[in-house]
Amino acid sequence: MSTREQYAHATPSFRRQSEHPTRSSSSYGGAHFRRPQVSNSPSSSAVVSYGTIPGNTNRMDSPSRAGPASEKTSPPLEGPTHFGELRYQDTAKTACHATINGSIDKFFIADDRWTCYRRNYFSCVCSFSLGPYFPGTPVEVKPAGGQSFFLVHQFGVSISAVVAGNEQQVVELVQHTPKRDKGPTAPPSIMPLMAKQDVINLGYFNLEDSSIPARNYPDAWVPSEAGGIGTLTEWTFERIQFKQATQNNGKRRAQQQFYHLLVELWVNISPSNNPDWHKVVHRKSAQLIVRGRSPGHYQTERSHSRDGTRNTDNQPAIYGAPMGGPRGYGGAQIHSFGSYDASHGLYDPNQRHHQQQQHHALSREAMLPAEEEKPMDVAKHYTYYPGAMDGSYQSHNTTEPWVGHHDPESVSHMIAGVDINSKVKHEYENITLPRLVHPPSLSNNNDQNRPCRTFYGRSSSNGSYPQLLSPTSVNMSL
DNA sequence: TTCGACACATAGCG
């Protein structure tokens, strides 16, 4: 068989997503300019989207084709690891518990392990919720090890990856635009988000802004049009790829390396335009294998599967255990509160998701944590501006976004200003970057440092941008 | 052996 076929076997076949009517292309079609509906939805939409909306089916994918929706195929996430302490700023100083939810698309199970190809895109839908739900009540945080509390000005989510068993070792992730090589790339950055359901926060949020970003990548990557991010309650980091494959992908079982994807919740405690993000929660995915491309691998794999081990493709295995079962992963530690490392960026969702067919089968067992599945109801957003917020926020508008995090530590990431170098150009040349913001970094180059970009760099206008605020939102329950 | 870059192939859409 041709290679392709081989691949097929080895890989899940993702057919084009398109198969799915809904998600289809439309979402992206215009890519840069349009706003699709979706995925990262503003709260309201978000809500809908989840369950209902056609637009995004992220996880739901495929009703049509591939499998029943029920089968989801997403590597499960471990329970949340908290860093620091959150509490409401009410008289009782009520403790506030935050959790993050995430669903990772495009991984399939091979040999009982969640696997994906380094060259293929994967996406991760993130959302978080706070409990109890005290809408409008400001939240404050005490960094781990710290003694005082700081007002939380906004929440944000991001994703990162680490080596299993050595969680201090970060695995770089890169995000592309639909232009792929022709466009800029950057590491996933912290995306400001409002809490779902239980939520809270400080709320500011504007209703009007429901604008949703049309893309999953930083506005700066785009010519001016932009949309803003509004009051989103969930965000999909799309077109993400691991920069490196795990060692020994599948070949010898001897030392197979695994990665863990981390879904992180951050809080910004800076009232200024210079965000000061601290990670408060993260959830580690099950062990992941990222296959490289060497032909050998594929072959090995295949044979492998046939041989004794399992089939690569679809098998349902037992993955019942979500997390990885047998092998342990190390414990992750990550610094608690430090500044973070990620940069922020944005991306939007919509897109296509494909379904991997094969996986379905397994999914049942392996599936994810339940979190995601449920629909939520929608709520509306309110606009609210509690006084609490200091004025720091801008509510919306135009302004720009602040920049990414610039923390000292984050420095590394901060490449922010970077530009899009090389590749980016073409279409992106015109992009106007917002002034304040750093331009996204796109590094095609590499990034060894992650840039910090900010969220939207939008250029102007259009409004949107609520980013800043954390609103309250409401929605669903998960 | 793995990866970047380039190029081709395929799907859905118009």
Add this chain to the structure above:
DNA sequence: CCGCTATGTGTCGA
């Protein structure tokens, strides 16, 4: 049928 977009994948060369 043609062309475009987005993305999977083949391939070469480093």
